[in-house]
Amino acid sequence: MGSTFAGLEISKRGMSAQQSALYTTGQNISNANTPGYTRQRVTFKATEAYPYPGLEMPKIPGQMGTGVEGDTVERIRDKFLDTQYRGENTKTGFYEARSEALLKMEEILNEPSEAGLSKTMDRFWQSMQDLAANPTNSGARAVVQQRGIAVADTFQYLSTSLKSVQKDLKTQMDTTAMQVESIATQLNNINKQISEVEPHGYLPNDLYDERDRLIDTLSNLVPVKVSYPVKPGGNALKVAEGVVTVELVGKDGITGVGKLVDGANQTAASFSVGYDANGMVTSFKLDEVPDPPANTDMKTIAIGDVQNTGKIQGLVQSHGYADNGTSKGAYVEMIKDLDDLANAFVQEFNSIHKAGYNLNQFKTPPANGTGYDFFEFKSGKTGAEGIKVADIIMTSTDYIAAAQGPTPTAGDGSNALKLAEVKNGKLTALPNSATFQTFYEGMIGGMAVDSQEAERMLNNTNTLKDSVESRRQSISAVSLDEEMTNMIQFQHAYNASARMITMQDELLDTIINKMGL
Amino acid sequence: MRVTQGMLANNSLRQISSSYGRMGNLQDQLSTGKKINRPSDDPVVAMKGMQYRTNLTEVEQYKRNLSEAYQWMENSEGGIEHATQVMQRARELLLQAKNGTNSAEDAKAIGVEIEQLKKDLQGVANTQVAGRYIFNGTKTDSAPVDASGTFNPAAADYKISVSKGVELEVNVNALEAFGGKIGGAGNNLFQTLQGIVDDINTNGKMTKGDQLLSNLDEHFDKLNAERAKLGARYNRLELIDDRIGQQEVTANRILSDNEDADIERVITDLKMQESVHRAALSVSSRIIQPTLMDFLR
Numbered sequence: 113m114g115s116t117f118a119g120l121e122i123s124k125r126g127m128s129a130q131q132s133a134l135y136t137t138g139q140n141i142s143n144a145n146t147p148g149y150t151r152q153r154v155t156f157k158a159t160e161a162y163p164y165p166g167l168e169m170p171k172i173p174g175q176m177g178t179g180v181e182g183d184t185v186e187r188i189r190d191k192f193l194d195t196q197y198r199g200e201n202t203k204t205g206f207y208e209a210r211s212e213a214l215l216k217m218e219e220i221l222n223e224p225s226e227a228g229l230s231k232t233m234d235r236f237w238q239s240m241q242d243l244a245a246n247p248t249n250s251g252a253r254a255v256v257q258q259r260g261i262a263v264a265d266t267f268q269y270l271s272t273s274l275k276s277v278q279k280d281l282k283t284q285m286d287t288t289a290m291q292v293e294s295i296a297t298q299l300n301n302i303n304k305q306i307s308e309v310e311p312h313g314y315l316p317n318d319l320y321d322e323r324d325r326l327i328d329t330l331s332n333l334v335p336v337k338v339s340y341p342v343k344p345g346g347n348a349l350k351v352a353e354g355v356v357t358v359e360l361v362g363k364d365g366i367t368g369v370g371k372l373v374d375g376a377n378q379t380a381a382s383f384s385v386g387y388d389a390n391g392m393v394t395s396f397k398l399d400e401v402p403d404p405p406a407n408t409d410m411k412t413i414a415i416g417d418v419q420n421t422g423k424i425q426g427l428v429q430s431h432g433y434a435d436n437g438t439s440k441g442a443y444v445e446m447i448k449d450l451d452d453l454a455n456a457f458v459q460e461f462n463s464i465h466k467a468g469y470n471l472n473q474f475k476t477p478p479a480n481g482t483g484y485d486f487f488e489f490k491s492g493k494t495g496a497e498g499i500k501v502a503d504i505i506m507t508s509t510d511y512i513a514a515a516q517g518p519t520p521t522a523g524d525g526s527n528a529l530k531l532a533e534v535k536n537g538k539l540t541a542l543p544n545s546a547t548f549q550t551f552y553e554g555m556i557g558g559m560a561v562d563s564q565e566a567e568r569m570l571n572n573t574n575t576l577k578d579s580v581e582s583r584r585q586s587i588s589a590v591s592l593d594e595e596m597t598n599m600i601q602f603q604h605a606y607n608a609s610a611r612m613i614t615m616q617d618e619l620l621d622t623i624i625n626k627m628g629l
Numbered sequence: 630m631r632v633t634q635g636m637l638a639n640n641s642l643r644q645i646s647s648s649y650g651r652m653g654n655l656q657d658q659l660s661t662g663k664k665i666n667r668p669s670d671d672p673v674v675a676m677k678g679m680q681y682r683t684n685l686t687e688v689e690q691y692k693r694n695l696s697e698a699y700q701w702m703e704n705s706e707g708g709i710e711h712a713t714q715v716m717q718r719a720r721e722l723l724l725q726a727k728n729g730t731n732s733a734e735d736a737k738a739i740g741v742e743i744e745q746l747k748k749d750l751q752g753v754a755n756t757q758v759a760g761r762y763i764f765n766g767t768k769t770d771s772a773p774v775d776a777s778g779t780f781n782p783a784a785a786d787y788k789i790s791v792s793k794g795v796e797l798e799v800n801v802n803a804l805e806a807f808g809g810k811i812g813g814a815g816n817n818l819f820q821t822l823q824g825i826v827d828d829i830n831t832n833g834k835m836t837k838g839d840q841l842l843s844n845l846d847e848h849f850d851k852l853n854a855e856r857a858k859l860g861a862r863y864n865r866l867e868l869i870d871d872r873i874g875q876q877e878v879t880a881n882r883i884l885s886d887n888e889d890a891d892i893e894r895v896i897t898d899l900k901m902q903e904s905v906h907r908a909a910l911s912v913s914s915r916i917i918q919p920t921l922m923d924f925l926r
Binding site for chain 1: 630631632633634635636639640643667668669670672675676678679680682683686687689690691693694697698759760761765766767768769770771783785787788789790796888920921922925
């Protein structure tokens with residue numbers, strides 16, 4: 113036979129359990145718009161039935177329930193979706209950075225347009241044709257000189273603009289590395305707090321949320337692998353999650369290659385980008401902070417050993433990196449192609465120009481091939497950045513060699529015609545005997561396809577990320593309607609428990625005040 | 630699937646922003662009139678666009694070169710025409726001088742006139758157009774006949790590029806037109822004419838009339854042959870002009886086909902996009918508002 117007051121206790125437990133459920137509902141509603149917040153739920157558990165089966169226990173027919181208690185307040189979350197989300201988010205980060213970098217490149221090269229290198233070359237070619245038809249006309253000569261300057265200027269502008277964006281990309285890389293480091297430090301701090309709370313039997317839900325939100329942010333920057341290395345000790349609840357270890361993912365997409373946050377040792381790593389002498393990215397550098405005295409060496413991970421995803425890799429692939437001694441990456445390659453093109457063009461153009469005769473040479477014609485260069489390079493420079501019209505051509509347009517040997521005459525424009533053909537002819541210094549036109553078109557075409565690809569992949573991964581995010585929200589996000597419904601449900605249960613107490617009161621009134629009188 | 634307000638809000642926002650993106654793209658097409666604004670919009674169109682632009686520039690340049698060629702040829706033709714008339718007059722005078730009936734004064738007068746005709750022909754040979762001697766091949770900066778009357782024509786032809794790989798001689802070969810190597814080494818038209826004058830002046834009448842007449846006729850033939858050659862080249866120039874004109878039209882059309890936006894289509898798309906956008910906005914405004922809270926009191 114149970115206690116007389118058992119009914120009061122049962123109802124009291126009911127009230128307090130429903131009350132905690134109502135508080136949790138309140139917490140959910142309040143945090144409906146908090147980023148990274150996971151809805152929480154109180155798990156109710158019936159308290160142990162009376163009597164507990166045992167030899168000495170009173171024998172009554174059947175067991176009787178003794179009420180309810182709020183067991184734990186749990187987050188409703190699917191870790192599998194987190195992993196999926198982070199996988200897509202890290203790809204999004206990569207393609208975001210890449211497509212943005214390529215977009216800038218397209219804007220700089222500005223083709224096809226009336227202002228690009230292609231048009232400038234066309235105009236230069238035109239001026240050569242005019243010169244060929246009018247070799248003695250000083251106006252035609254001046255136009256050739258000016259269009260030559262325009263060609264040199266365009267090369268220079270393209271090269272310096274590309275280089276300045278490349279410099280920006282480097283700054284962005286270093287900033288991103290600092291961000292990664294800062295997030296790792298924050299995660300380490302959260303790890304410490306979690307490891308202090310869990311052994312006391314509490315579930316630090318808000319810390320878990322904050323931690324997951326930070327890992328989400330981190331996954332956009334670098335490819336991450338998350339693991340839970342140690343079971344929480346002490347009186348930790350079964351559902352306690354424990355500390356996390358966050359690692360960079362290797363090129364196979366599975367293995368961790370370097371720990372950003374070490375859960376077991378409670379350390380976070382410093383993170384920076386390593387460059388070689390040419391300014392090309394070679395590695396990521398990780399070092400434990402705080403540095404234990406025994407471990408002074410910095411872990412250096414070659415760039416190719418880290419999975420090719422995440423914002424920082426997108427920046428690396430655009431800026432340029434060292435791959436077995438060769439520089440690769442969208443910007444370095446474009447700058448190099450531009451340099452190759454400029455060098456090959458100048459070489460070919462000059463060799464023909466040199467072989468021709470200028471107006472000043474008719475008085476005393478020199479031996480063939482002893483003429484002047486049309487283009488030259490600024491001292492100590494080559495390639496697109498250093499190209500300029502030769503000083504001698506700048507002093508007088510008479511030095512433009514329009515005529516051809518062996519007996520040059522002023523009205524002979526055949527060398528100018530040969531110079532005009534340099535644009536359409538093969539440039540010996542270029543691979544695959546490409547012409548200026550085809551090589552440049554190849555450069556623009558390659559860039560266009562890369563950029564289009566990056567944009568398409570960005571769209572794809574964004575769509576995937578959004579759909580995973582949607583599924584995650586479907587599980588974890590707060591629905592106000594649902595909370596309202598729950599609220600009414602808990603409220604009614606609370607009221608009903610209170611009614612039970614009133615009923616008990618009447619019962620006791622009967623026993624105490626009306627019985628045995 | 631459990632759906633929450635946040636998911637609806639995010640969805641709406643995403644749809645509206647991508648709708649804005651598409652409208653922005655259409656706006657770009659309308660305001661620039663081009664299908665593409667960056668190579669990555671369509672790499673193939675971009676590549677072709679560069680190629681076609683270059684082609685168009687080339688065609689335009691060849692047209693410019695053509696007008697230069699016309700200038701040369703028409704002026705040369707004019708010069709030769711004049712030279713022909715002058716030579717006809719010289720031939721008449723020579724025939725007249727060959728008559729034994731001329732008095733010494735008459736002969737002298739003929740000599741004086743032929744002298745003048747020779748000077749006129751020298752003037753023709755030294756014709757300048759826009760500061761260039763057009764009868765001196767590529768030596769456009771010096772006269773073929775100098776002050777002392779020595780004829781020293783250039784050998785190289787003046788060529789102008791009129792289409793890809795095609796160069797056309799636009800000058801008259803002065804050596805051919807005004808003689809040389811007729812009736813003896815280095816004999817040219819001016820020397821022949823001078824010979825007539827000298828013959829008349831030294832002898833008071835013609836003594837080498839037959840020889841000089843046959844020389845003059847030979848010069849005449851050569852001049853006519855040059856004129857015929859020039860005429861043939863002029864015909865060729867006109868044919869090329871015709872072809873380049875067609876090429877220009879084609880090049881412009883291809884360029885336009887390749888990269889110009891189809892305005893009717895873009896506007897239709899814009900209209901459609903606009904209505905989709907309105908629908909998206911109105912759906913969002915309806916979906917987001919009511920929650921259970923609004924009905925619980």
